[in-house]
Amino acid sequence: MKALIVGAGAQGLVISWVLTRSDDVSEVVLGDIDQGRLKDIVETNQSKKLKTAMVDASDTDGMARLMKDGKFDLVVNATLPAFNDNIMEACYEARVNYLDMATSEYFPGGDENIPVEELKYAKKWEEASLKGLILAGSDAGTTNVMAKEAADELDEVDSIKIKDYAITESEKPIVLWQPQTYLGDLSSPAVIWDNGYKKMPPFSGEEEYDFPPPIGCKGKVYYHSHEEPLVIPKFIGKPVKYVDFKMGEPELMLWKSIVDLGLMSEDPIEVEGKKIAPRSVFFKLLPPTPKAKELIELVKSGKLRSRLILTVDVDGKRVGKDWHYQLWTEGPDCATACERIPGASDVSSATAISGAVFSLMMLRGQVKHTGIFPPEVFDKEERMIYFKVMREWGIKIHKRTEMIL
Numbered sequence: 001m002k003a004l005i006v007g008a009g010a011q012g013l014v015i016s017w018v019l020t021r022s023d024d025v026s027e028v029v030l031g032d033i034d035q036g037r038l039k040d041i042v043e044t045n046q047s048k049k050l051k052t053a054m055v056d057a058s059d060t061d062g063m064a065r066l067m068k069d070g071k072f073d074l075v076v077n078a079t080l081p082a083f084n085d086n087i088m089e090a091c092y093e094a095r096v097n098y099l100d101m102a103t104s105e106y107f108p109g110g111d112e113n114i115p116v117e118e119l120k121y122a123k124k125w126e127e128a129s130l131k132g133l134i135l136a137g138s139d140a141g142t143t144n145v146m147a148k149e150a151a152d153e154l155d156e157v158d159s160i161k162i163k164d165y166a167i168t169e170s171e172k173p174i175v176l177w178q179p180q181t182y183l184g185d186l187s188s189p190a191v192i193w194d195n196g197y198k199k200m201p202p203f204s205g206e207e208e209y210d211f212p213p214p215i216g217c218k219g220k221v222y223y224h225s226h227e228e229p230l231v232i233p234k235f236i237g238k239p240v241k242y243v244d245f246k247m248g249e250p251e252l253m254l255w256k257s258i259v260d261l262g263l264m265s266e267d268p269i270e271v272e273g274k275k276i277a278p279r280s281v282f283f284k285l286l287p288p289t290p291k292a293k294e295l296i297e298l299v300k301s302g303k304l305r306s307r308l309i310l311t312v313d314v315d316g317k318r319v320g321k322d323w324h325y326q327l328w329t330e331g332p333d334c335a336t337a338c339e340r341i342p343g344a345s346d347v348s349s350a351t352a353i354s355g356a357v358f359s360l361m362m363l364r365g366q367v368k369h370t371g372i373f374p375p376e377v378f379d380k381e382e383r384m385i386y387f388k389v390m391r392e393w394g395i396k397i398h399k400r401t402e403m404i405l
Helices: 008-021 035-045 059-068 081-094 117-127 140-149 179-186 228-235 254-260 278-285 291-299 335-342 346-363 378-393
Strands: 002-008 027-032 050-055 072-079 095-102 131-133 158-172 190-194 197-200 207-212 218-223 240-248 270-271 273-278 304-316 321-330 371-373 396-404
Touching: 002 008, 002 059, 008 027, 008 035, 008 346, 027 035, 035 050, 035 291, 059 081, 072 081, 072 346, 081 095, 081 117, 095 346, 117 131, 117 371, 131 346, 140 158, 140 228, 140 304, 140 321, 140 396, 158 218, 158 228, 179 278, 190 228, 207 240, 218 278, 228 240, 254 378, 273 278, 291 304, 291 335, 304 335, 304 346, 335 346, 346 378, 378 396
Parallel strands: 002 027, 002 072, 027 050, 072 095, 095 131, 131 371, 158 240
Antiparallel strands: 158 304, 190 197, 190 240, 207 218, 218 240, 270 273, 304 321, 321 396
């Protein structure tokens, strides 16, 4: 089995590691236009299965030629969501299955029946018997599967509430996730599902939540623009009244100040006779996500410490009784993640190990669906495979149930 990964960033590093360590994967090609990042990952990975290619994610025709020539079984989109359209079109042209971990556009054309951009290709992919597993990272991805695990056991689903919380300590400014995606989401209205889609202002819906171990503390979270409330009501398999997504970290108010100051604005302002968008200046000054060797040094020196947790709370009725489900992840902290996969952080580990497990399931024919679909369509058998392989790679999914009296 052969896979092409487009994107040699933090996610591509981890996914290429997991796939090259899987006995039934014969070759992994990692593609990017940044030769420095490709070289960095190859030297860190050190697997003879890993090859590299010069890939421009904006060049649909070039990617389609590479896919046809390489006879890949799967293409993993590990680059910016802005390139989803290009990569999906190339996959369709080459008739190869596809996986991504995020979307870049909600309600394309203003159609609420198409909550994320990838779904506009659903009909032609179904007709071509192609598989496109979308939003298959950690959140979205792991969270969707956890939500389905609880919803399947309920007769009625009242609410699904998802939270992402991280504690990061660093001696210098650092971003462990694609800054354009993260800050773009922070500064955008958050869509929730409340018997229909509704938009909430950024940083609204403040809630203090008691996180279980490994975080084991209370933390404040806020509505955050994310994919789960968009797709879960459409794909969970039964009616759900309410879905939201909230995010938090101890430094979140610093990011709020950046947004409030207008530094995320795309409207040009005049400075010394020149017009420039504040967002462009900020992103120019913001450091990129660390390369593998840089992150290894930060962790070894003790200058970076980080830990992430995802929780999903589901309420509903079963046999006439009210039930509450709480599911959460237990993954490695940054130091442990980097020890297991050199160059990985707790954030890239959570997202990309999940993406790699989904990829393995696609390669192994363990995903039964065709067309374009998110992971909450998984049935019990698919979920058990997913949870098992996640545990093998160091990420446990816990579940607690309680009947409400």
